[in-house]
Amino acid sequence: MAANDFRAPRLFLDHPLSVGAGSDLDRRGAHYLVNVLRLRAGDEILVFNGRDGEWRARLVSSGPKRWRLEFGEQTRSQTPASDLRYLFVPLKQARLDYMIQKAVEMGVGRITPVLSDFGQVRKVNPERLRANAIEAAEQCGLLALPGIDAVEPLGRVLDRWPDDNPDRRLLFCDEAAGETDPLSILSQLAGAQLAVLVGPEGGFSDEERRRLRSASWSTAVPLGPRILRADTAAIAALAIVQAVIGDWRRRAPASGD
Numbered sequence: 001m002a003a004n005d006f007r008a009p010r011l012f013l014d015h016p017l018s019v020g021a022g023s024d025l026d027r028r029g030a031h032y033l034v035n036v037l038r039l040r041a042g043d044e045i046l047v048f049n050g051r052d053g054e055w056r057a058r059l060v061s062s063g064p065k066r067w068r069l070e071f072g073e074q075t076r077s078q079t080p081a082s083d084l085r086y087l088f089v090p091l092k093q094a095r096l097d098y099m100i101q102k103a104v105e106m107g108v109g110r111i112t113p114v115l116s117d118f119g120q121v122r123k124v125n126p127e128r129l130r131a132n133a134i135e136a137a138e139q140c141g142l143l144a145l146p147g148i149d150a151v152e153p154l155g156r157v158l159d160r161w162p163d164d165n166p167d168r169r170l171l172f173c174d175e176a177a178g179e180t181d182p183l184s185i186l187s188q189l190a191g192a193q194l195a196v197l198v199g200p201e202g203g204f205s206d207e208e209r210r211r212l213r214s215a216s217w218s219t220a221v222p223l224g225p226r227i228l229r230a231d232t233a234a235i236a237a238l239a240i241v242q243a244v245i246g247d248w249r250r251r252a253p254a255s256g257d
């Protein structure tokens with residue numbers, strides 16, 4: 001199995017990873033590998049824990065319906081989580097599951113659920129958010145899981161903005177931002193630390209929009225002439241951010257490479 005082999009099954013294991021060590025598989029892991037992927041004893045997968053990089057691991061049977069993973073060598077060293085933050089207003093469960101998985105695939109490194117004036121969903125299940133983030137990370141080759149904040153009112157998050165560094169700019173997807181070109185707006189922010197905020201299906205209230213537009217650290221971002229559903233807007237916004245000023249831009253190979 002080649003390193004960076006994105007076709008190989010990947011499993012998140014909350015367990016230290018080191019040469020010659022191993023770990024019993026919990027129910028989730030055993031179900032996924034043996035029942036869903038139909039792997040057998042001796043098959044190899046890739047495992048990661050968000051701290052020790054990615055490792056080759058061999059599936060071994062340790063008794064009736066009991067399985068272990070024996071770790072081989074490290075295939076990729078640990079990389080830090082992305083710096084891109086994503087703030088969203090919770091949606092109903094199925095759409096929320098989908099939106100979290102897509103945000104992780106799009107490369108966000110910190111996820112903040114916020115309650116807004118027109119949001120219909122007032123609480124989230126943090127374990128379910130984490131499970132969706134893990135499933136997406138397994139599937140898309142990520143090594144670091146995004147941080148997931150506790151849900152809190154948007155106003156309180158804005159009161160503390162930015163809570164991690166003074167230069168973080170908040171790009172809020174504003175359905176009332178008119179039809180200016182988002183790429184020209186984003187290209188002026190190259191190099192900035194960023195957060196993307198998507199509103200609820202009911203949109204932002206006038207008071208929220210007024211507050212967001214008046215903040216010096218915030219930029220309204222239009223997403224074209226049509227009204228997108230919140231989960232669509234999340235993918236669209238994260239795609240143009242990553243493509244214009246994010247990690248989709250391939251750095252030109254250094255001369256002589």
Ligand code: SAH
Nearest residue numbers: 173174175198199202203222223227228233
């Ligand atoms: N119900 C509202 C639309 C809300 S769409 C209305 O009819 O006006 C849900 C969220 O997706 C919005 O709050 C915004 O963050 C984002 N969004 C949807 N379409 C958008 C667009 N064309 N431009 C910018 N953001 C958009």
